[in-house]
Amino acid sequence: IGFVLNGDGSVCVDLDRCIHRDGRIAPGAVEIIRELGPTWVENSPSGQGLHIWGRGFVERGRRQGRIEVYGTGRYMTITGKRVRNMPVALGELGDVARILG
DSSP, X not given: OEEEEESSSEEEEEEOSOBOTTSOBOHHHHHHHHHHOSOEEEEOTTSSSEEEEEEEEOSSXXXXXXXXXXXXXXXXXXXXXXXXXXXXXXXXXXXXXGGGO
């Protein structure tokens, strides 16, 4: 199951390879989650990354290292495997491209 980002205000931040073998989330990913604020965060299909979903603005998709930010023109697979203690609703993320510096 997936979702097509079409520029309607839904955005996804894709963090690759940020979950350690013991299940801990890498400190850099934890920092990004905190910066973006409370919103739905789920394990990616690989089980080694995270998808951070919310409402916000992304002028165009961007990638920097293991971080990708999309708001339009992208199909994202949804796992439904919510990260424990994260909200069950989409939060307001604003201009999410700011996490790429």
